[in-house]
Amino acid sequence: MAAVSFTVIGLVLAALAGFFGYQAATATPFWLTDVMVLPLAGGLIIMALQDKYARMTKWIAAAFSLPAMLMCIGLALAFRIDGAGGYQFAEHASWTPALGISYSLAVDGIGTAMFLLTGVIIFAGCLASWSVEHRVREFYALLLLLTSGVFGVFAARDLFLFFLFYEVAVLPMYLLIGIWGTGPKEYSAMKLTLYLLLGSAFMLVGFLALYFASGVTPLTFDMDTMLKTAYSPGFQKLFFPFLFLGFGILAGFWPLHTWSPDGHASAPTAVSMLHAGVLMKLGAFGIIRVAVELLPIGAHAWLPYFAVFTIVNITYGALVAMSQTDLKYVIAYSSVSHMGIVVLGICTLTDAGLNGAVFQMFSHGIMTGLFFALVGFTYGRTHTRIIADFGGLGKRMPVLATFFTIGGLASLGLPGLSGFVAEFMVFLGAWRFNPVLAVIAAAGIVFTAAYVLRVLQRCFWGPLNPHFADITDANRVEILCLTILAACLILFGMYPRPLVSLINSGVVGVLARVGGGG
Amino acid sequence: MNGFMQAVDWSVFRDEGILLAALGVMLAVDLVRPRGRPSPSGWILLAGSVLALLAGVLRPVPDASLWDGAYVVDALARYFKALFLLALALATLASFRYMQAKAWRGEFNLMLGVSTVGMMLLVGAGDLVSLFVSLELVSISLYVAASLARDEVTSQEAGLKYLLVGAFSTALFIFGMSFVYAGCGSTSLAAIRAAIGTGPGHPLAVAGVVLMLAGLGFKIAAVPFHMWAPDVYQGGPTPMVAFASVASKAAGFAIMIRLLVGTMAGLSGVWIPLLCVMAVATMTVGSFAAIPQTNIRRLLAYSSIAQAGYVLIGIVAGTPRGVSAVLFYLLVYLFTNLAAFISVLIVSRHAGNDEIASYAGLAQRSPLLALAFMLALLSLAGIPPLGGFVGKLYLFASAMEVSTRLLWLVVVGATLSIVSLFYYLMVIRQMYIEAPREPGAIPVGPAATIALLCCIAGMVVTGIWPNGVLDLTIAVAGPLVGH
């Protein structure tokens, strides 16, 4: 077996080296494929690793996710914002011409922002999983596989490819939650997987409809071709809900959100981070990229109604979070609430709203990643997540408490942290769209403040629970993980301009297609 | 009819001949074999099927028509023959170790071989008579194969049930045929097609077609003609079930394509709505009834019932794309279901039972087996990047292409695939999430490993690079429809 595993590892490395070498030799960098392939290669190598080298797993995972993150940052820096932005780093290759499938990748400003988010979260997620001891290799391999899927969705310009990556991103969750989760993990894993795949089934129907109705010969899944197609209004109105709800499930759209609290609460730390941080964004991303962009008339017809549901998302999520007793449930419901802001921003179809929505996708991704990491670290020390069991942990864990405070403040939309920028833009957009909704949505943030501070007060403030008299504060790996995340929150909260400009270059394209109000 | 005595170009039967020759050798060897020596029948069957397959693929028999079209060789026939031989080869390869200790393996292999020959003749049948005879050749040899496990009463019960329900359905089938004969005045498919034309058709013929649907439904295990399937899948010898679940089902779809799409397209107004009903019922019952199962073979039986429902969508579409989707899906299904049954074969032999609970911790006991089984289940559920996804996508697409009126069928299918995912995940949960109940690895054996790897490769290749197979199926399906 040793020979086999070394052979496999050698082959993967050689393929990787060959791939990069080819790019270097021909001076044609496949940026997006590179970013996508890195985690996958890491995952394959980890799977091929023998058991006795299992302790190397984490380092390999970090060694592959760190360059992925750095490349994402490079991607964001290299993205040319000047002018209309548009799609960049495009790659195109024929795949299955008989079905009109092509390997077609490209990102616009929105996609680039999501790449950045994913890169940061996956590296932080690898660090946050440092304490996993059970079946480590499978854990990291699945985690990295999933990440490749996520990258793929954000870059796909072909609906088939989009769907393929989408499933690759969603399905490993079943095992990740089922094997390494806590609590009713099998139940949660099953619920999450079935619910999300039900969404994807509806998406698929929508995709096929788009495919046939485009009327081009030969038929194609290429999204750029579909963008040029004017689907009939009746068609758009019929299929928009399929796509919106299909993606909406993943985006935590009320009332299709109940997989999220259970799933996030049961999932292991890094999986919660990735899931709430990145995967839920796939849903919102899909709504923008597929539902809204391809079916603009349908969007205009349906979104005013869906917007009402997002208001429920925001306020209801916050109110429900208020009376949760389990820390992870609080954060899960807060995700439901915050994702409502994202979808509301999309529903407004305004410049400010869409920019805010995407910014919130980024911001919430980082913030919720930070939260879940913190909860994971705390749970690792206290072995409880029940809020009432905590108390005064700040005394013993000042570092964790500080990061929790930063996360909490970002969550309640404190200016100076990235959450505010996003929420503010969404509210601006929502006001133009419908003032009543904007007011109710804004009221939601008061509730958010209430429950976030309540959690802070109950868990980290107050007299120290003597039960935890000798727990320890965060270690170096954890601090690194938390610092990366918190730095993003602060950086883009203090000076959002670069990120907003990046996102705006994509939003301009969406609005040009949708023809939304300014 | 004057062709019967004509000089016949027997070379059109080359592939069947190769297999038959192998069967003859097998019989002879088993006869002269000294007692106590292991029977080489498996090897001979494998060699025969692989030879026939290679011959069929590398040197395809050219198009031909014998006896006024009572037997034809065309692209469709060649495609299905290759498919049957592939199934036979893989099933034989995988069951070497399983069969080692069985006293009845000689007869069993013979029956599988005969049934394959029957299937190969069946897909070439161009006349109701030859169709009926070859169909019965397939069926009777499978009845026998199903009941051959003499050491288990359940095997015989399964065989008898299979036979009785099969004979009952056959009776309906040929009763229907007799009306078609009355309505169209001929048993030749070409003549029947001409008689039906595009018009509403003779009422007797219409009634006959409806009755024939019952017989076809039995073959593909479509609801409500499916009820034999769970019992036979559970009771029959696993290699037979593995083989029958893919090959016999494929044979059923082959004659469905031949009869309905190829011959009775003029009556599509009659059979399309009926098949729609059957498809929905089949998908629904298959998906739901599998949920409470605790026996893996029974679960897979219901799963294969559900799969038949999906394939029916392609027939319902009735277009070249629909037929090619059916052909594609059947090939994918071959790899997928065989992978599943090979895993079952190995685990059941090791565990001594078929309980799903025996799969607990399989991922730790035999990673390859668990991986193959998981991929098979995911492919059945239609998850990319596996062949099952492309196949299902293609089937759904073919239905949506026809008209948006079939949209509901696709929505039902897509939703039910989530229901079926539920029980597939339950099995995956046992394999990957639960801890092993007993320690120790489960050995797979080299032959079965090769078979499994072939199946995995088949699933993955059809999922990631389906181009070749797609082009082939499109080429096969093209001439069948539309004239």
Add this chain to the structure above:
Amino acid sequence: MMDVRSFAVIATVVFGIGVYGALARRHAIAVIIAIELMLNAAVLNFVSFSRLAAPGSAVSGQVFAVFIITVAAAEAIVALALVLALHRALKTARLDRFNMLKW
């Protein structure tokens, strides 16, 4: 034409009797005989309908009938063998007793 129709009616009646027997009788042998009856109804049809057939196709109905009889015999043999084997194991030939495989 009239006689063909009446043959068809007779065949249908025979078929119906066969169906009834196959569904209602409990003894395996009786059921097998009933199924033979159903097959024979088809045979009757084929023979009588061959009069309606196109001139060149008349014989094919009769040939079909012969094949059905042959195949039915083969089927019956296998069925009887299985009933025997089951009878040896379970000491009964009642079909409703053969229900170890269910649900």
Add this chain to the structure above:
Amino acid sequence: MFPGILALVPALPFLAFVVIGLVTRPWRWLSAGVAIAAISVAFLLSLGALSFLLTAGAETPRVVELTWLTTSTLNAHIGLRLDALSGIMLVVVTTVALMVQIYSLGYMSEEPSLSRYYAYLSLFCASMLGLVLATNFLQLYVCWELVGVCSYLLIGFWYDRHAPAFAAKKAFVTTRFGDLGFLIGLIMICTAAGSFDFVEIQAKVAAGTWTAGWLGTVAVLLFCGAAGKSAQVPLHVWLPDAMEGPTPVSALIHAATMVAAGVYMVARLFFLFSASPDAMQVVAVIGGVTAIFAALIALVQDDIKRVLAYSTISQLGYMMLALGVGGMAAGMFHLFTHAFFKALLFLGAGSVIHATHTNNMWEMGGLRKKMPWTFWTFVAGSLALAGVAPFAGFFSKDAILHLVMGKNLFLFALAVLGSLCTAFYMTRVICVTFLGEARAASGHAHESPWVMRVPLVILAVLSVVAGFWHAGFERLVQGGEAEAEGLNLGFAAVTQMVPLAGILAGVMLYVLKSPDPDALAVRFAPLYTLLKRRFYVDELYDWIIDRIVLRCSAGLAWFDRHVVDGAVNGVAWLTQQTGTQLRYVQTGRVQHYALAVFGGAAILLAIAHVAGAF
């Protein structure tokens, strides 16, 4: 040079925050030094800015800006705006902050987390100065929230005790509630104007772009934020509880600067408020009611800091009242003087608390001898607060009363009554705390160290002399052409009677004990209880939160788990049940299978027949 260099004013404290947080955290005195150094430079720069304004004139605001974020339709900046208002506020904030930071060296000398303390203080100063210098609505809001969070962190500085933890949360949530109005108002006006910029919006308001009614709505919404921040009724409940924070923090944030941000905001947006008489009326009434309401409660409080807290609320009410009746300069002048004497009073109270380790006045007493510096400076502050001539408060309050009398007699009556109460409760504090015989906690009290005394003295001096800048201040704020309103001596002489009466009453009750205050409390028991329980406002809010919000929340949580998720699980259950039931159709009896085949065929025939196929 100005105002670009002013970027340093908020930047230096912010840098101090970063440096303390990342570098000097382990060395607490070094951290304190960094913070004080930063604020000192900021203070000097602020003084420079003010003198620049005084010499170069403050008619037109000087603005520099930087793009903060930009999309196709949004254009948000951060920048610096130097004009009279911001110039004055800079000085007020930096002065008080500097005093408080120096004072804290003594007051917090035993605190192990001193680094954290100074880090928070620095962050607060940075945000507050950013707020003061804001050029646009967005920046104002951003800094507005940031000072709020600093307040939250500092109130909860001793987070390992329940009360501060709770008070901090309450402060944040309550102000946040007001900020909701601010946010909505801000979105309304900025969406309508297509800009966040004060200058642009002011121009549009002046051009009559919007109706007074609409502007009034916006103004009232914005005022919600101001009311929350400045603890106006009914959002005042957080400020008394905020006294759980360290006393210097109370002096800086909850007396002099942050709570005055609401007043500053109204003054800054005076162009908007003054465009709507209705909004002005709202501001005035809320201010007037707050002034008397809080003063009444202050009469009966036992906690020295709470008395001062209610007094702060009351004084903020006066400022709002002044703004509401159109006296922007008067309001701001009261803010200016109040900052010094209220900071002084808090620091004095802190000195007392530092010495006695209690907040309860009734455990003190007789501290005059033991803490003379504290006593005399405290008296100076009290007289200023009471509005006794010629202390600073006299000038500012007199201007307000004069203005109000001209506008609204009812509000004037409230204001006068409030003034009476003010004098009375300050007298009460002094009598109970410093005079009379020593009680339990006063036993080993001693004067505070010099680092605490020096700020007291400086602030005391400012409390005495700040009032004399009255005319200059008004000129600066109103702009050169506006005629500064002189002191009306006759009016002043009459109103001067009010605080004197209050002092007299206080002395009678608490020094001469005739009538005996306890007896009065018994005699007017319902009224006394009403005041003691702070008009039951806290109880009302608790009831609303407990009974309505939390029950709603629990109800929704139940709904989510049992109805929404119940539906999901119900579907799953139904699916499983269907499967289970369907499985029993498979009876195992072969004739049933055959029946199904026959039945199926029959159904197919029937369907085909019904459909008319044959």
